[in-house]
Amino acid sequence: MTTPTIELKPSSTPLSAAEREAILANPGFGRHFTDHMVTIKWTEGRGWHDGQLVPYGPLSLDPATNVLHYAQEIFEGLKAYRQPDGTVATFRPDMNAKRFQHSAWRLGMPELPVETFVEACDALVQQDRDWVPAHGGEESLYLRPFMIATEVGLGVKPGNEYLFIVIASPAGAYFSGGVKPVSIWLSEDRVRAVPGGVGDAKTGGNYAASLLAQAEAAAKGCDQVAYLDAVEHKWVEELGGMNLYFVYGNKIVTPTLTGSLLAGVTRDSLLQVARDLGYESEEGRVSIDQWQADTESGALTEVFACGTAAVITPVGTVKRASAEWTQSGGEAGEVTMRLREALLDIQRGKTADQHGWMHKLG
Numbered sequence: 339m340t341t342p343t344i345e346l347k348p349s350s351t352p353l354s355a356a357e358r359e360a361i362l363a364n365p366g367f368g369r370h371f372t373d374h375m376v377t378i379k380w381t382e383g384r385g386w387h388d389g390q391l392v393p394y395g396p397l398s399l400d401p402a403t404n405v406l407h408y409a410q411e412i413f414e415g416l417k418a419y420r421q422p423d424g425t426v427a428t429f430r431p432d433m434n435a436k437r438f439q440h441s442a443w444r445l446g447m448p449e450l451p452v453e454t455f456v457e458a459c460d461a462l463v464q465q466d467r468d469w470v471p472a473h474g475g476e477e478s479l480y481l482r483p484f485m486i487a488t489e490v491g492l493g494v495k496p497g498n499e500y501l502f503i504v505i506a507s508p509a510g511a512y513f514s515g516g517v518k519p520v521s522i523w524l525s526e527d528r529v530r531a532v533p534g535g536v537g538d539a540k541t542g543g544n545y546a547a548s549l550l551a552q553a554e555a556a557a558k559g560c561d562q563v564a565y566l567d568a569v570e571h572k573w574v575e576e577l578g579g580m581n582l583y584f585v586y587g588n589k590i591v592t593p594t595l596t597g598s599l600l601a602g603v604t605r606d607s608l609l610q611v612a613r614d615l616g617y618e619s620e621e622g623r624v625s626i627d628q629w630q631a632d633t634e635s636g637a638l639t640e641v642f643a644c645g646t647a648a649v650i651t652p653v654g655t656v657k658r659a660s661a662e663w664t665q666s667g668g669e670a671g672e673v674t675m676r677l678r679e680a681l682l683d684i685q686r687g688k689t690a691d692q693h694g695w696m697h698k699l700g
């Protein structure tokens with residue numbers, strides 16, 4: 339397998355340091371993008387080729403481009419953090435690269451070699467390293483690798499042309515002014531993913547399909563939707579873009595990867611970080627009724643959601659059609675916050691990287 343080297347064609351008109359600093363002072367999430375992007379093409383017969391780092395800018399696509407009609411698209415999300423010595427490191431990029439291959443396989447797309455995925459991310463972070471926020475806080479540079487089907491035509495088939503792109507966006511602290519618990523709508527009718535479907539692939543279609551439920555949740559005063567399994571409508575799976583953890587005193591439990599859940603890198607990391615801190619951690623099944631009953635009995639002490647963007651988000655209130663309750667008094671729980679700090683400390687280089695998770699970029 340050939341690994342394309344990325345040809346550097348940087349912008350001659352990057353933002354000035356003053357303009358960049360003004361953005362970094364209050365970046366929000368996904369609102370601003372760095373000066374560059376990386377693109378790599380794939381064509382049948384030729385494979386991956388033409389890797390380039392170019393100025394960030396619009397794509398020009400024929401209106402009949404396949405992705406615009408049949409949504410053959412996959413994406414990833416990972417972060418680069420400024421380390422105490424001023425260098426930059428990304429968190430477990432190999433995990434994202436492998437998941438990207440899995441998503442590609444599931445959507446009938448070509449699999450980008452793991453080392454090429456990591457090389458593309460590295461090239462962009464190196465070039466736009468001044469966009470990585472200063473060390474210390476929760477701020478980071480969020481990387482968004484994605485791939486689209488670029489063959490022109492309305493025929494429905496796996497295409498013979500694809501485009502892989504990486505863009506980067508500075509991300510502020512997810513919660514400005516302290517970690518704020520979210521409210522959850524437990525959806526007992528709408529589902530996110532089905533057995534044999536694409537729930538374990540990171541594809542835009544899963545998000546498009548979640549927007550109506552998200553709007554319905556918002557109308558009920560909730561921030562996020564928690565989905566149940568599609569067969570029994572009983573087993574808790576995950577949120578639209580985050581995995582879930584249930585805290586039972588000293589033990590944390592996350593729903594087992596059944597094939598309709600997305601295998602989060604944060605989820606996987608927390609199984610380990612919890613053990614490192616002396617908690618028990620396991621994968622298991624939690625039903626919607628058990629969630630409610632264990633909260634009422636006091637056995638279930640905290641609930642939190644996790645994902646790259648927000649790291650860990652405490653769950654404060656939960657609503658289902660027949661009931662409503664609060665978790666840990668509607669406050670961020672103690673175990674939740676300890677795990678959050680511990681994981682963030684590894685990512686920003688404040689504690690030792692025992693598991694070799696940080697990918698240093700010099």
Ligand SMILES: *Cc1c(COP(=O)(O)O)cnc(C)c1O
Pocket residue numbers: 415540576577578579580581600601602603604605644645646647
């Ligand atoms: C991306 C994503 C997650 C979180 O995965 P991380 O690798 O931890 O960011 C969880 N659920 C869904 C549906 C996702 O798309």
